[in-house]
Amino acid sequence: MKVLVVGKGGREHALAWKAAQSFYVDRLFCFPGNAGISKIAETPDIADDSVESLLDFALRESIDLTIVGPEDYLAKGIVDAFEAKGLRIFGVNREAARLESSKAFAKEVMKSANIPTAAYSVVSDFESGEKILKNSKYPVVLKADGLAAGKGVIICNTYDEAASELSQMLGGKFKSAGAKVVIEEFLKGEELSLLLLTDGTNVKRLLFSQDHKALNDGDTGLNTGGMGAYTPVTSGTDELYEKVNKSVTLPLLNELKKRGIDYRGILYIGLMIVENEPFVLEYNVRFGDPETEPLMFMLISDIIPYFWAIAGKEKPSGGRNETLPPFSTLEALPELVWRSGYGMCVVLASGGYPESYEKGKIISGLESVDKNCEVFHAGTKFDASGNTVTDGGRVLMVTSCGATITQAIENTYENVRKINFDKMYFRHDIAHREKERNN
Ligand code: AMP
Ligand code: GLY
Numbered sequence: 128m129k130v131l132v133v134g135k136g137g138r139e140h141a142l143a144w145k146a147a148q149s150f151y152v153d154r155l156f157c158f159p160g161n162a163g164i165s166k167i168a169e170t171p172d173i174a175d176d177s178v179e180s181l182l183d184f185a186l187r188e189s190i191d192l193t194i195v196g197p198e199d200y201l202a203k204g205i206v207d208a209f210e211a212k213g214l215r216i217f218g219v220n221r222e223a224a225r226l227e228s229s230k231a232f233a234k235e236v237m238k239s240a241n242i243p244t245a246a247y248s249v250v251s252d253f254e255s256g257e258k259i260l261k262n263s264k265y266p267v268v269l270k271a272d273g274l275a276a277g278k279g280v281i282i283c284n285t286y287d288e289a290a291s292e293l294s295q296m297l298g299g300k301f302k303s304a305g306a307k308v309v310i311e312e313f314l315k316g317e318e319l320s321l322l323l324l325t326d327g328t329n330v331k332r333l334l335f336s337q338d339h340k341a342l343n344d345g346d347t348g349l350n351t352g353g354m355g356a357y358t359p360v361t362s363g364t365d366e367l368y369e370k371v372n373k374s375v376t377l378p379l380l381n382e383l384k385k386r387g388i389d390y391r392g393i394l395y396i397g398l399m400i401v402e403n404e405p406f407v408l409e410y411n412v413r414f415g416d417p418e419t420e421p422l423m424f425m426l427i428s429d430i431i432p433y434f435w436a437i438a439g440k441e442k443p444s445g446g447r448n449e450t451l452p453p454f455s456t457l458e459a460l461p462e463l464v465w466r467s468g469y470g471m472c473v474v475l476a477s478g479g480y481p482e483s484y485e486k487g488k489i490i491s492g493l494e495s496v497d498k499n500c501e502v503f504h505a506g507t508k509f510d511a512s513g514n515t516v517t518d519g520g521r522v523l524m525v526t527s528c529g530a531t532i533t534q535a536i537e538n539t540y541e542n543v544r545k546i547n548f549d550k551m552y553f554r555h556d557i558a559h560r561e562k563e564r565n566n
Pocket of ligand 2: 338352353411414415416
């Protein structure tokens with residue numbers, strides 16, 4: 128089949144890398160892609176990055192399956208637009224994407240389904256917010272309601288900090304995303320990510336993984352999109368999975384069904400484990416970045432049949448799809464199979480990220496990494512002379528594995544040391560929690 132991956136980050140590189148190995152994929156496209164992706168997929172010239180232009184391309188090329196990486200396309204309704212033309216696309220529709228694109232909506236859904244989550248209020252004017260902040264325990268968490276490129280969550284330690292942040296958010300710091308602000312109780316515990324493939328009724332789980340959101344070693348500094356991740360996580364036991372299934376996943380899927388929301392795609396549950404009990408910090412409606420990089424690296428199963436089954440559940444008949452192998456339903460597909468040991472990735476970022484940073488730095492050493500290492504590209508491109516140069520805040524995700532967490536850490540950092548660019552920045556302690564547990 129012909130497959131199109133939409134997006135340009137490390138997550139999309141990892142998804143494209145996995146799709147490229149699929150038994151079923153003959154031709155792989157990625158738009159817009161990046162320097163690394165262009166080595167494993169065709170990166171077509173498409174007029175612009177609008178849903179309409181992508182749809183034109185998919186129809187013209189008879190794309191059999193489109194896989195969507197970023198949430199903004201999902202929130203814009205790319206899935207609705209493709210399905211309306213009878214195309215198969217893996218991702219949630221616009222209505223379902225609200226679970227991520229409105230934090231107030233996500234909280235309201237959780238509340239009505241009785242899903243454990245931090246206590247909260249939603250405000251849209253400063254005076255009501257001020258009252259709540261005066262009566263809050265600190266730290267308190269402020270969240271811009273809408274999509275803010277991963278920057279919309281601020282943990283405030285004092286009333287003054289919170290009041291100033293609230294007034295900036297309501298005053299347009301995140302544009303319309305901050306017109307409403309969720310004020311939330313701060314939860315203390317271990318954070319885990321659980322990604323599920325779902326057709327709205329059936330679920331196939333991925334392994335638990337753990338991101339590192341803070342910029343600096345020791346989980347200090349500014350909040351980022353994620354500086355590294357590993358999988359699996361010892362504290363993500365089968366018992367915990369069952370708890371999450373019972374208290375979070377099934378109630379959520381039932382609630383969505385009750386509201387007539389057709390949820391098909393990835394469900395990313397951001398969890399805080401407080402004294403062995405799971406609380407939901409957030410839902411994302413797409414693969415996590417950088418969790419996807421080690422997850423795809425460790426996955427043995429061909430993932431395409433899973434995407435195909437989920438995307439095709441409500442698919443109208445007709446078109447080229449009918450000549451392709453009729454995969455079974457998600458329910459009938461086996462559980463995903465994983466390599467043993469640990470996978471992890473370390474993010475190489477531009478100095479200055481997540482604030483301002485320079486682009487266009489020449490990257491060296493990419494060709495010298497080991498065979499058991501994949502360097503997934505996030506912000507890279509080719510310059511006019513064909514050099515691979517930096518083109519974003521998060522630049523590369525160096526991904527490797529090992530039989531133990533210590534070996535995985537050694538293998539990954541050994542490869543990190545082979546790569547260089549001016550002002551390259553990374554954390555030295557990715558997977559530190561797992562390492563401490565295993566010592
Ligand atoms: P989000 O953008 O929702 O993933 O939030 C970013 C980060 O803020 C999360 O990964 C957590 O580390 C932190 N966070 C969000 N909500 C809470 C909360 N209620 N208590 C403690 N930390 C939180
Ligand atoms: N790794 C966190 C996220 O993708 O939102």
